[in-house]
Amino acid sequence: MKIGLLAYSTNTGLGYQTEEFYKNMKPAKVLIADLSKHNGVETHHERFHQPRIDPCTSKSLLSDESCEWLVDGMDAVFICETPLNYYLFEYANRKGVKTILQYNYEFLDYFNKPELPKPRVLATPSMWGAHVVHKKNWAEVMYWPVPIDIRRFKFRRAEKVDEFVHIIGRPAAYDRNGTIPFLKAAQMIEGDYTFTVYLQEPKEKRTDVYYQIIKAELDNAKRVLGDRLEIIVDVADNTEMYAKGQILVLPRKYGGLCLPLWEALSAGMPVIMPNIIPNNSILPSDWLVECKINGSFESRTNIILHETNPDILAKKMLEVAEHISTANMKARELAETMSWDTQRPKYYETLKGICKSSSMTK
Secondary structure (H helix, E strand, O other): OOEEEEEOOOOOHHHHHHHHHHHHHOOOEEEEEOOHHHHOOOOOHHHOOOOEEEOOOEOOEOOHHHHHHHHOOOOEEEEEOOOOOOHHHHHHHHHOOEEEEEOOHHHOHHHOOOOOOOOOEEEEOOOOOHHHHHHHOOOEEEEOOOOEOHHHOOOOOOOOOOEEEEEEEOOOOOOOOOHHHHHHHHHHOOOOOEEEEEEOOOOOOOOOHHHHHHHHHHHHHHHHHHHHEEEEEOOOOHHHHHOOOOEEEOOOOOOOOOHHHHHHHHOOOOEEEEOOOOHHHOOOHHHEEOOEEEEEEEOOOEEEEEEOOHHHHHHHHHHHHHOHHHHHHHHHHHHHHOEHHHHHHHHHHHHHHHHHOOOOOO
């Protein structure tokens, strides 16, 4: 079984996701989409052995020639989030090569353009929105969670809590990771607790409205909390975000794939999140905080927003902190279910089944 991979060589979610697939599934071909001219994000092509690198200068970003190169001679091609050129699916369908798109629900282009060429399989990385995609009948839908190399994240035993961690990442639409309720909750917590926030600054700060909103909230929280709040910008390696602190707090506004969830669990950090899909299908109920629907916005489709009350969140943070020893061990147990050692055989079996089956794409 020969697998092709469309990869990203960056210190981003897509970069780590495709690099882990490369290391664990050993694809026969790797095509790197180098988007640095568009987003200014640093690349690390050396992470892959003899890849083809597409500078993404064409109108559709990925060239037709690169799409054909990736497909030719393969049994299946694996893509995360977007093919960057839908000709890839069209060409693969003609050649009888199976394609798997591990999509992000909020960025699924078929909602707006159902006429686009389809992959053989739409692989959903979380159960958020999966029932909606099933009903559309665009392609076969499979639940394919994203495995984690848990050995990269050092497990740390915790007997007490002195630090809460929050990850903003790159500020996304409508404060996706719930930074504002986290900062407000932090200001309600008394005592010697400290708070660390990790931020990935956008290249163009002046034009990024969500960055400006988050930055203003961070500045205000810093004035109130002083040395109790540490803001760390642009870490070189994602493992650095879990090297200190005992609890990750992510009151996210809407669902979807969340790599920090599994990375934190790998380090033994319980994760506090809202009681919505997919969080409540993964985490223990006593780590979940109740929230309310607070509007929606249009991405490729309508996305429901949830709001976490800072007062309720602060109480939940202290509640989980009281039981950190037990929660610490439970976190690592959960991470082991999503390790590559556990999930790799399932990936191989699924890919074999896809390669043997007849095409159902449209």
